[in-house]
Amino acid sequence: MNIFIRLEEEKDFKIVEYMTREAFWDLYKPGCDEHLVVHKIRKVPAFVKELDFVAYDKDTIVGNIIYSRAKVLNEENNELEVLCMGPITVSPSYQKQGIGSLLMNHSIERARQLGYKGIIIFGNPDYYHRFGFVNAKEYNIQTSWGDNFDAFMALELYDGSLRDISGKFYEDEVFKIESEELEDFEKQFPYKEKHVTDTQLKL
Numbered sequence: 001m002n003i004f005i006r007l008e009e010e011k012d013f014k015i016v017e018y019m020t021r022e023a024f025w026d027l028y029k030p031g032c033d034e035h036l037v038v039h040k041i042r043k044v045p046a047f048v049k050e051l052d053f054v055a056y057d058k059d060t061i062v063g064n065i066i067y068s069r070a071k072v073l074n075e076e077n078n079e080l081e082v083l084c085m086g087p088i089t090v091s092p093s094y095q096k097q098g099i100g101s102l103l104m105n106h107s108i109e110r111a112r113q114l115g116y117k118g119i120i121i122f123g124n125p126d127y128y129h130r131f132g133f134v135n136a137k138e139y140n141i142q143t144s145w146g147d148n149f150d151a152f153m154a155l156e157l158y159d160g161s162l163r164d165i166s167g168k169f170y171e172d173e174v175f176k177i178e179s180e181e182l183e184d185f186e187k188q189f190p191y192k193e194k195h196v197t198d199t200q201l202k203l
Contacts, residue, residue: 001057003099005106008052008064013042016054016064020089021189028201030194033177034087036185041068046172048083050114051107055090055099062094065103067111068174070120072141074167082154082162083111083119084171104131108155117161118154120169125150132156140166 008016017035024032041047046068055063070084085107090099108131111119120136121128133153139162142148146168156162 001097003055003057003062003102005053005055005102007050008054008066012054012061013039015061016089018189019061019091020064020087021192022092023089023095024087025192026195026197027199030196030200031182031186031192033182034089035189036177036182037175038064038066038087038089039185040174041066041172044068044172044174046070046174051083051111053103053107053110055103057094061091063090063099063103064088065107067107067119068172070169070171072120072165072167072169074165080165080167081117082165082169083116085119085121086123100127101130108132108157112157116157117165118156120152120154122151123153125153128153136169139163142168144168144170 017039020038021032021035024034026032042052048067048069051065051067053065054061065085065088068084070082071079072082073079088100088103108119120141121133125133133155135148135150136142136152136154137148139154141154141162143152154162
C-alpha cells in the first residue's frame with residue numbers, strides 16, 4: 001500500500017463527503033453531521049485551503065484532513081488567530097493503518113511553514129498526545145464557556161508560539177449545524193439507517 005498526500009481538489013469534494021459520512025455514521029450520535037461540516041467549511045472565509053489534504057492509494061481517496069481559522073479572545077478582548085483542525089477522516093476500510101497519522105504530521109508541518117502559531121482541537125487525548133498536543137489549560141486557553149477538560153487540546157507550532165495567546169477559544173460558526181439543514185443535505189446521499197450504539201456520546 002503506497003499512500004500519497006495532496007491538496008484536495010474540487011473534483012474530490014463529493015467523494016470526501018461520502019467517505020466522511022461512512023466513517024462517522026453512528027459513531028458519536030445516531031447518523032452524523034461531519035460530512036455537512038466538511039461541505040460547509042470549504043465555503044466560509046475561515047477555510048484554510050492550503051491545509052485541506054487528501055490521502056490516496058493509487059486512484060482511491062482514503063483520507064482527508066481539513067482546517068479552519070479560529071480565535072482566542074483574551075482578557076483585553078483582542079482576537080488572536082489559531083487553527084482549528086477537523087474533521088479528520090479515514091475511509092473505514094483503511095483505518096488503523098497509520099493514514100490519520102500521515103495526514104496529521106503532513107498538515108502540522110505545512111501549518112508551521114505557513115507561519116500559524118498553534119492548533120486547537122477537541123479529540124481523543126490518547127491519540128493526539130503522540131503529535132505533541134497537550135491540555136489547552138497548559139497555555140491558559142479555555143473553551144468559549146470557560147471550561148477545560150482532557151479532550152480540549154492545543155499544539156504549539158514552534159517554541160513559545162502560544163506564549164502570548166491565552167483566553168477563550170471560539171471556533172467558526174460553521175460547526176453549528178441545524179437539524180433541518182442536515183436533513184436537507186442528507187437527501188443527496190443514499191439512505192442509511194441510524195442506530196444508537198455504545199460508542200456514542202452520552203448527553
